[in-house]
Amino acid sequence: MSVAVFANLAVFVGIIYFLFSKQKQQNTLSRLVLLGLVTGSGFGLALQLIYGEGNTAIAQTLDWVQVVGSGYVGLLKMIIMPLVMVSMVSAVVKLDNSGSLGKISGLTIGVLLFTTAISALIGIAVTHVFGLTAEGLAEGARETARIAVLESRIDRVADLSIPQMLVSFIPTNPFSDMTGARSTSIIAVVIFSVLMGIAARKVMIEKQELEQPIRTFVEVAQSVVMRLVKMIMALTPYGIAALMAKVVATSSASDILNLLGFIVASYVAIALMFVVHGLLVSLVGVSPKEYFKKIWPVLTFAFTSRSSAATIPLNVEAQITNLKYHQRLLTYQHHLVQPLVKMAVPVSILQCLLLWSLRQ
Numbered sequence: 001m002s003v004a005v006f007a008n009l010a011v012f013v014g015i016i017y018f019l020f021s022k023q024k025q026q027n028t029l030s031r032l033v034l035l036g037l038v039t040g041s042g043f044g045l046a047l048q049l050i051y052g053e054g055n056t057a058i059a060q061t062l063d064w065v066q067v068v069g070s071g072y073v074g075l076l077k078m079i080i081m082p083l084v085m086v087s088m089v090s091a092v093v094k095l096d097n098s099g100s101l102g103k104i105s106g107l108t109i110g111v112l113l114f115t116t117a118i119s120a121l122i123g124i125a126v127t128h129v130f131g132l133t134a135e136g137l138a139e140g141a142r143e144t145a146r147i148a149v150l151e152s153r154i155d156r157v158a159d160l161s162i163p164q165m166l167v168s169f170i171p172t173n174p175f176s177d178m179t180g181a182r183s184t185s186i187i188a189v190v191i192f193s194v195l196m197g198i199a200a201r202k203v204m205i206e207k208q209e210l211e212q213p214i215r216t217f218v219e220v221a222q223s224v225v226m227r228l229v230k231m232i233m234a235l236t237p238y239g240i241a242a243l244m245a246k247v248v249a250t251s252s253a254s255d256i257l258n259l260l261g262f263i264v265a266s267y268v269a270i271a272l273m274f275v276v277h278g279l280l281v282s283l284v285g286v287s288p289k290e291y292f293k294k295i296w297p298v299l300t301f302a303f304t305s306r307s308s309a310a311t312i313p314l315n316v317e318a319q320i321t322n323l324k325y326h327q328r329l330l331t332y333q334h335h336l337v338q339p340l341v342k343m344a345v346p347v348s349i350l351q352c353l354l355l356w357s358l359r360q
Contacts, residue, residue, distance in 0.1 A: 008047065008061040012245070015039045016068070019237045032237040033297040040241030044248030058249055065242050072239025075232045081178045082225050084186065085193045090222045092197025093204075093215065115280070122272050130265040236297055294322035 019036055027035075047058050171177050171188035178189060200218070204211040278288030292299075298318045 002057060002060070004051075004057045005060045005064075008057065009064055011046075012043060012061075012065055012242075015043060015241055016238055019241065023234070023237065029233070029236065030293065030296045033240055033300050036237035036240035037244050037300055040244030041248045043241070044245040044250075047245075047249040048251075053252055062246050062249060065245050068238055069242030069246060072232075072235050072242070075235065077180075079225070079229055079232060080186075081180070081189055083229060084189050085178070085196075086218075086222050086225045088190055088193035089197040089200065090218050092194055093200050093218050115276075118276055119273060122269050122276070126265050126269040126272070130261060130268075132262060132265055240300060294318065 018039065019032065022035060023032055047061060051057050169184050169187045169191060171192040174188065174192040176182075177185040177192070179185075182188065200214050204214055274292075278292070281291050282288055295318050298315050
């Protein structure tokens with residue numbers, strides 16, 4: 001390891017210490033995330049300006065920096081399955097009226113499909129307005145690898161009928177699904193957890209002496225898992241700093257210029273969806289300004305990590321702590337929708353639709 005790399009890492013450690021000192025001053029998570037974003041971006045930009053694009057010193061530095069960034073994302077992924085399972089069981093057990101499960105599910109999926117349709121229309125419209133084509137777009141190593149994975153799955157799903165697809169969601173081995181062994185693992189865990197919650201409710205009705213122990217057990221399990229989530233959330237500013245350092249340090253100015261039209265179109269579409277989102281929340285009496293301010297850490301992490309699954313813990317925590325949403329309904333709705341989004345509608349739907357349009 002060269003002296004330059006040591007110097008770079010010393011600067012990054014200084015950034016971590018700076019964020020830690022600010023955290024000790026009881027700053028809000030939103031402010032800490034903003035500091036992490038700014039300092040991480042500045043560090044990545046400095047690496048590019050000092051060493052130049054593609055320098056080995058940058059790669060060696062980022063290998064160590066990503067211990068923080070990738071480690072943070074890994075911790076978030078670690079807590080996903082326990083959070084999904086405990087939250088779903090708790091949501092079902094604590095619902096005052098079990099008959100409301102169907103109503104909540106229908107309303108949640110209906111809103112998801114409605115907003116997805118709006119996203120699709122905006123994405124396609126922006127593509128045509130900007131006159132984007134696939135000319136000049138090149139596939140990177142990451143995109144090529146992803147295409148290879150998708151092509152390898154074609155043979156397995158091409159001949160599946162809808163009934164066969166629905167059967168594939170059934171958790172034949174829930175313990176294996178908790179390791180994320182299948183692409184449908186989250187859906188399987190959700191189904192298993194809901195069934196466990198329904199079974200618990202039936203036991204509470206049949207044996208009333210077990211009602212309180214069951215409620216206590218579920219409450220304790222959820223409290224422990226949510227405390228673990230808060231511990232991981234406290235690492236968000238450091239993770240954001242490391243992730244942004246990599247994003248900025250590895251971004252090629254020439255590639256950005258070549259794709260400037262696509263980038264502008266993407267951000268215009270995203271901005272339009274922010275407007276739509278603000279209008280929707282305003283219809284229920286919520287201030288869009290306050291709403292976006294409170295969910296800023298979630299948006300920032302989703303942008304840098306590009307992982308819908310890894311964003312689950314931060315999303316749940318922000319909605320419960322900052323937005324004060326009803327935890328029982330929130331956990332059920334969130335974990336019902338997220339697998340559907342992951343399976344049927346990519347989280348970055350606007351960019352995906354733009355890419356889809358370019359291929360037509």
